[in-house]
Amino acid sequence: MGREKGGSSRNKSRPSSSSFAAAQVRAAPVGFGGYVGSSLVDSTFSGERETSQDLDGEAALHLKRLSKRDPTTKLKALVALRAIFKEHSVDELSAILPSWVFEYKRLVQDNNRQVRENVHGAMADLTTNAGKGLLPHLRSLMGAWWVSQFDPSREIAEAAQRSFQVTFPDRKKRVDALIYCFKGIMTHLDENLKLTPQALIELGTLPEEVPEKLERILSCSLLALAALLDVLVGSTSSLWKEGAVESISAASAAAGTGEPVKEAATSLFFKHKFFQSFVKNKSSQVRLASYQTLLTYLQHIPEVFTDEENLDNFVKLVLGALGEKVTSCHQSMWDMILLFSKNIPQAWGCSSIRKAVLPKFWEFLRHGCFGSQQISYPYILPFLALLSPQFLAPPQDFFLEFFGSLWQGVYVPALSIADRLSLFKTFQECFVWVVKNSKRYAEATSDKLLQDFLVKEVLLKIVWCQYADLSCQIFAESSQDQDFASAVVKFPTSKSVLPRQICDEVAATIISILIPLSQEGVLHAFWSGFQSSCVGVLLDTSSGNESRLARLGTFFSVLDVKIPNKEESSNTWVLLDVVQPFVGKGFSAIKSSGHPEALRLFGKLISSYGTFAFAMKEQILGDSIRRRFLQEVVPWCLSGDENRPIEPKIELLLSFFEVKEFHSYWKPTIDCVTAWLRPGDKQSELNENDLFQVEVLATLVEKFSDRWVRLVKPGGNASEDGSDPHAFEPWRLPKLDIVGLVVASSNNLIHPSCVRLLRNFLSPVIPKQSLLSPDAIVQLLEKLSTYLLEVLDLHDMPWTRAAPSLILSGKANYNVNKAHSGDVEKVNIFDLAMSALEVVEVTLPSLGAMQLVPTGPQLLSTMFCLYWAFLKPLLRETSEDKLEGSDDERGEEDAYPSVDGGEENTLNQDLTSTQNQIERSRYSFLKCLQNVRRICSPTIYQKLGTECRGCVRRILTEIVRSSLVSEEPSDVVLTSSLCASWVREIVEYFCIGEDEIQATISCTLAPNLFWPNWVAVPPPNDNSFPLVKPSQKTTLIEEEVHQRFCAYTDTLAKYLSPSRVYAGCDSMTSNEVYRVWLVIELLCSWEWPGGSASSHLLEFLCDISRHSTVEKIPLLLDICFRSLLAGSSFTSSGPIDHEGPVESDLIPDIGSPTRALLTLLRALLNGEAAWRRGIAEKFFFEYVAKSSNVTDSADADALKVLPFVLSILMPVMRDSDLGVFDVENFQSLKRIVCDWLNKALSFPPLVDFEKGSTELIGKHWLEVAVACFPLQMPGVSSGIAAAASAKVSLQETSLLLRLLRRQFLVARDAEAKLLSSDTTDVMLELVPELTLAKLVAASVAYCWQDFSVEEWALIMKCLRKWVDSAVIEYEEMTEVVVNFHKGGQEGDLSLQQLSERKILIELATTALSILILLKDINKLETVTALRALGTLRLSNWVAVEDHMMESVLRILLATGLSEAAALEFNAGGDAANTISKHRMAESSLWESLATVALGASSRAREAAARAADLWGVGKGSISALYALLLSPNSSGALQWVAFQFLSTVPIQHLAVTWGGISQNQGEVGEGAEQEAAKGEAALTTAATLRPELVKLLETPARLLLQSSFTSDLRLHYLLGWSLLLMRLHSLSPLSPTRERLLNFVRDSDLSPTLLDCLFQHIALDLTSGTSTSRRRTAPAGAKVSIAATSATRAVSSGTVSFAVENLWPVKEESLVILAGAIYGLLIRVLPACVRIWFTGLRDRSTASAIENFTSSNCSTQLLADEFLQLQASVVPDDTLSIRANRTLREVIAVYKKEEACLDIVIRLPSCYPLRAVEVDCTRRLGISETLLRKWILSMAAFLRNQNGAMLEAIQMWKKNVDREFEGVEECAICYSIIHTTNHSLPRLACKTCKHKFHSACLYKWFSTSHKSTCPLCQTPF
Secondary structure (H helix, E strand, C coil), X not given: CCCCCCCCCCCCCCCCCHHHHHHHHHCCCCCECCEECCEECCHHHHHHXXXXXXXXXXXXXXXXHCCCCCHHHHHHHHHHHHHHHHHCCHHHHHHHHHHHHHHHHHHCCCCCHHHHHHHHHHHHHXXXXXXXXXXXXXXXXXXXHHHHCCCCCHHHHHHHHHHHHHHCCCHHHHHHHHHHCHHHHHHHHHHHHHCCHHHHHHCCCCHHHHHHHHHHXXXXXXXXXXXXXXXXXXXXXXXXXCCHHHHHHHHHHCHHHHHHHHHHHHHHHHHCHHHHHHHCCCCXXXXXXXXHHHHHHHHHCHHHHCCCCCHHHHHHHXXXXXXXXXXXXXXXXXXHHHHHHHHCHHHHHCCHHHHHHHHHHHHHHHCHHHHCHHHHHHHHHHXXXXXCHHHCCCHHHHHHHHHHHHHHHHHCCCCCHHXXXXXXXXXXXXXXXXXXCHHHHCCCCCHHHHHHHHXXXXXXXXXXXXXXXXXXXXHHCCCCCHHHHHHHHHCCHHHCCCCHHHHHHHHHHHHHHHHHHCCCCCCHHHHHHHHHHHHHHHHCCCCCHHHHHHHHHHHHHHHHHHCCCCCCHHHHHHHHHHHHHHHHHHHHHHHHHCCHHHHHHHHHHHHHHHHHHCCCHHHCCCHHHHHHHHHHHHHHHHCCECCECCHHHXXXXXXXXXXXXXXXXXXXXXXXXXXXXXXXXXXXXCCHHHHHHHHHHHHHHHHHHHCHHHHHHHHCCCCCCCCXXXXXXXXXXXXXXXXXXXHHHCHHHHCHHHHHHHHHHHCCCECCECCCCHHHHHHHHHHHHHHHHHHHCCCCCHHHHHHHHHHHCCCCCCCCCCCCCCHHHHHHHHHHHHHHHHHHHHHHHHHHHHCCCCHHHHHHXXXXXXXXXXXXXXXXXXXXXXXXXXXXXXXXXXXXXXXXXXXXXXXXXXXXXXXXXXXXXXXXXXXHHHHHHHHCCHHHHHCCCHHHHHHHXXXXXXXXXXXXXXXXXXXXXXXXXXXHHHHHHHHHHHCCCHHHHHHHHHHHCCCECCECCXXXXXXXXXXXXXXXXXXXXCCHHHHHHHHHHHHHHHHHHHHHCHHHHHHCCCCCCCCXXXXXXXXXXXXXXCEECCEECCCHHHHHHHHHHHCCCCCCCCHXXXXXXXXXXXXXXXXXXXXXXCCCCCCCCCCCCCCCHHHHHHHHHHHHCCCCHHHHHHHHXXXXXXXXXXCHHHCCCCCHHHHCCHHHHHHHHHHHHCEHHHCCCCHHHHHHHHHHHHHHHHHHHCCCCHHHCCCCHHHHHHHHHHHHHHHCCCCCCCCCCCHHHHHHHECCCHHHHHHHHHHHHHHHCCHHHHHHHHHHCCHHHHHHHHHHHHHHHHHHHHHHHHHHHHCCHHHHHHHHHHHHHHHHHHHHHHHHXXXXXXXXXXXXXXXXXXXXXXXXXXXXXXXXXHHHHHHHHHHHHHCCCCHHHHHHHHHHHCCCHHHHHHHHHHHHHHHHHHHHHHHHHHHHHCCCCHHHHHHHHHHHHCHHHHHHHHHHHCCCCHHHHHHHHHHHHHHCCCCCHHHHHHHHHCCCCCCHHHHHHHHHHHHCCCCHHHHHECCCCCCCCCCCCHHHHHHHHHHHHHCCCCCCECHHHHHHHCCCHHHHHHXXXXXHHHHHHHHHHHHHHHHHHHCCCCCHHHHHHHHHHHHHCCHHHHHHHHHHHCCCCCCCCCCCCCCCCCCHHHHHHHHHHHHHHHHXXXXXXXXXXXXXXXXXXXXXXXXXXXXXXXXHHCHHHHHHHHHCCCCHHHHHHHHHHHHHHCHHHHHHHHHHHHHHCCCCCCCEEEEEECCCCEEEEEEEECCXXXXXXXXXXXXXXXXXXXXXXXXXXXXXXXXXXXHHHHHHHHHHHCCCCHHHHHHHHHHHHHHHHCCCCCCCCCCCCCCCCCCCCCCEECCCCCCEECHHHHHHHHHHHCCCECCCCCCEC
């Protein structure tokens, strides 16, 4: 850095040591070009530098480095010098000072800020140590030092000041130093001010740096001059902040130098021609400094401006600065101008003022001071006061120009509020000052003329006319003054219109001028013009007059605010001169024009000024004014006009009533507006005149309500808010009640004027008060309710037909019409109902205050019935899923969907016009109803009284129950959801407190004929337990009603919280229980449409358990346990003998108390370990051990539930990981279990099993005994480990083993009996086999160490028999399915057809669990285990294990083949769904089978696949595995097994391409072989791919990208790509199969769709924003993190199995993990596909996000693998060497041929492989440039477009080079193939001997031999 490009790092002139460098510095010439600053160095200084022989060499070197141009070099040198300055002594520093002074004066003008700042720091360090040694150099140094303290950069200036103050800490010393160096400073300033751009260039400054440097030097020098004058002449300076004593001492020190300084400054002033070149400089910084310098001259040396010869120049110089446009200069400019005007007043008499100064001043004002309003406007008035009057003649012209220009500043664009206020304040102050001081500018006789002139020409014609948007011609026409007319022409204000947003400010400015001048008697002309202009505005009827009227109103409003007390003597001019003349002259004009704005203006005046707007107080009570009001004002205000609205007249009329004296005229006014009423006539039809009067009255009432507070306040008898009811009584009149009832009863209610009148009548003017009496309001609401009930009767729901009778409660005076057969009547009903809704809308918020019972509750109930009937059903039309999401999560907009959409969309063209009219009326009614619904919040209804709310709740709950118990069929889910939402609204709107909420819930859940079904509800005061009833047969309608109540209760618990609904309290910790029967009823019912008890109810019960102590079970659970246990024995119907483990999907008899008990118990014991055992022991000893179910007299029905209860309790009670066992409880458990085991031993063996009661009880006792030995423990994976960790006594295991041996004694006989039995009795005979299998499983887990060889052999035999029976069952099922579809049978395959032997399934499940136990035993390595394993292996365990594994895989493939066959023959997939659902019902079997299958060896897998292919049933093993993998209802474990088999050897190659395991008959059938043959012939890969895989890969992109994130379509698509990518990764790079697969991927162009899909799941911060992007539920940061981890793992491992293993159950997060893994594997296996897709992205933000993701998570590992592959590569010969540089990400391949080398450099990007690699050649070894470029391009294309590694590209390049050198002979001249100099090949061949030579060798041969013959054959070449 700092060195010239291309320069040598070291040359002869560079010193090689510090001493030599020091010697060179001593001999160097002085300075840069011989200059110091801007002057040449004198001879003494040069001689001093040349003779300084003791200068330190290191310091000299650094001083020399300061002359370098590079700023970094200078900074490093300054840092080094600062260290030297701190360490060296004074004598050593004295030698450095001469050179330092020279460098310092140059560096303080350097363009680099850091250099300038650091040089002052070095100066401070130097002066601190040098001390007085600085004195000889101070004068030459001080000029630059002083100027640098005024650097434009604040940091640099402060650094310079610090260095100066460190050197001279006392202010007196600083002044002394300045005095001592005064001449040197002035000389330096003079030189700086002389500088020109050319001079700086000559001094070595770069041309591009000259402007900045010159600007800085000039501004600093001018500021330094001003500061020097302040210090030495004025004895002040803003640089130093010292106390008064130091200032006095410094002033005394400078006292004697004033005159020499003035002389020198004066000389400098004239020498540089008054600094006028600096004042006119283009740089604002220089101009600002010149203004400050001139200001200093005016302060300290004002005599320089008194030269009469140069006065005109001074005026142009100083006052001409008014043309300054830079805001930052205006402060100094004004200070200079004001001081100049004050000190040199005669300057305003110069001739150049009018030509050179005033035009600039007017321009300055017109442009708003060029943006410095806050700075410049405060200077205007002082500036105006300094002007001498004698120089302003004539004053009219000057001030007219002045105020006109000043006012033009209003129109400057983008003025801020503060700027405008500053302008208006300046204008007001200047105008008032000039008017009041008019005598100063005119004689005593003419000052009045000047005042009138200013008022007319400025205030009236300019300000007022522009404010009121008037042309001043209206004043010129009546003016006889010629000057006045000329002024009008000069200021055409009609072209300037004030912006509307500043009208208030302008009006305030005008009034601020009028107030001080109102006492001067100079405003007569203004008021005269003001009144005439106002009358003209009132008479104007043009369209643009509204803004003028509005501005007049604004003016009067501001006037009212500015002068609040009009009655004071000083303010009477407002009434006498302004308001009263305007009102008196303007009312006639208003009647003539009738403009609304004019009417509003008069209304404001009357409201503001009251009676004083007409006359003074003593005149207002006259009869003439009253008579005029009643006979003229009232009729005119109430009369209509077709062209004008009535509202402004009404507002004007009401303005009179704001005056107390007019209150008595309210009744005559109402009589006038209701004159259309005809007494004795019902007036069912209103004519047009009546409707118009109704509209007038509606407007009057509406405006009356708005003005109520202002109407009553003048009387003094109202409260602050006007809510005194007594003040309201005089305004309430009987005629208004009559009008309201007449309008409500007429057929014209649908007219907008009638609706508006009734709305205004019912709107409360004050709380609880309206213009109608309470009786009239009740009658009116009853009439409106009638209209609403009639439209409710039109609805088709059953409950709506019953709702009117429930609402009316027997009242007969409503007369609801039930006959609505005519279409016209329907239209009228909807229209009347909509009108009634619009009226009721304003009443609803005030019903709480009115307390109208029963009218209010009936009306509210009607409204809510309308909401439920007409708005809630829209949920069915607007929601795709009726129960998706909670209503709590939806807002009001979702609960009541919008019906907006245009009437045209709701009409049918086929309907008649009347039917379309009905639809229009209904649509309008719905919109109105929806609007009413939205505006009412719960707080409005909760303000109702207790009685009113109770009535509403009673009515609405009865309506809800009528909907639930309706005997008409309906959608259960929809009905229950609607009813629950209705009750939620009842609770939200009409319930206060928990008691009211519980009363409402209880009312809706009260028992009836159909509800409840399982529980006998005890009376309210009965504390007995609810009794579970036996199951009874019910009709369809009874079952539907029961389902409605169940679904309703479940949904209501979701809405209101389960504790409120189930427990009857708001807290889960409460011990008061009200609805135990409800909990038991739902548990027994278990499932209903749309839900089950497993959701909210079980979660609630578990929460109750968690909040309780272990010692005491909550009361609710205690009652549930006792009731369910009591009801389990007699309500369990049907055989329960074949039940398996207690899983939610395997418990039979859904709806039984048994299932309810078991499910509840399992849910409670799945919680935290802290209280889990306590609850289990409490339940066991409290409910099981003490129950009569386990007594000696228990029967089979009582015992058959106990094994399932024990299977849930025992894993918890025997778990040793849950803490220390209670000794007493353990002993009790041991005693009970031993009793049960002995009880089981007392019964005959299972071989004697018959259907008799004794054998059945014995079997049940055996099952009870086996259930006491759990095979699964929480947190333990294997059964052996579970048994080892279980707390079981030796006595118990001994009894268990004894029980097993007793059964084995007759096992042979049992087997013979089973084989000889008939087919019909197989299920009966398998019952003991199943019980025996369970006993064997428990014995193997707990007693396996005690088995003999014979017992093991018998277990192996039984185990093989049981599994073989399952194999036969499933293979038969597969044949049934295949034959069923192949035979073309129609219909669905039911579960009964698939399997009718469920006991075999359970037996197989138990057998698999035994097999898993045996495999776990073989994994043990303890001494005891090894001894027992020897016994096991003697029983032929290895052969049995192989046979069992083969059987398991046969079962697996058999079920896959059946589903594959169903898919093949049934395109819709119904049969396949049936099969997969059948597997879901047997989930325990398949979970165990998957566990066993995962441990199968490769040989076993291959044998099973070959057997399935040879079987010939179905499509083969691979199709079966694909069917299992893609099954929609299969278990996750089974799908993981299928993927594991398809993605690993020996089946992996068959999962992607066609092939067969067997050479004879394999999976490839005849059609498949033909397809494969065609693929081989055509070399196409698509034909050889598996059709299942092709179907997955070719999923349409549109369907894929628009599907749900967890859809099966996406899941299957990603699994297909996972199989393909893992297969590609397993193939070698040179494999033909891999090449064909790569060609398929490239040709099919499927990878872009995959990548688009992947990055929908990987939610990067910036997405492409396409329409296919969907909403994501997880945070983007979390998704990116898990996807990044998965991608990194996939890149390093080369597999996605880790992501697929935990994929099920499918969640969005698991798919994100899979997407990240696929992307990592894709970028490893198919980098070119990813690169091509990436380069095609158009969104830069998306591309950048993907690039960052890849480089952070994938590229590092990929690059490491590439470099490892290169380092591990073995080159077969020595011609090629490869070097890899990981740091630079470069690979260099060197090809050596003899002495020459050919180098290829491959550079990899950081985001490899997204960006293309760079390939370059540094040496080309005789290869032509064209050929070399071809190789480079081919290599780059290979790395860019092919999916090959760098090593493959380098090997391809080496092959090309080898081919180039193949057959090339060496040159016969140099005996080398490659030329040693130019590295060319022998290319020039002899035509005779055909030998080739290098061109350079041949040229040398010709030149040296002096002949042109061939070197070999000597023929002419």
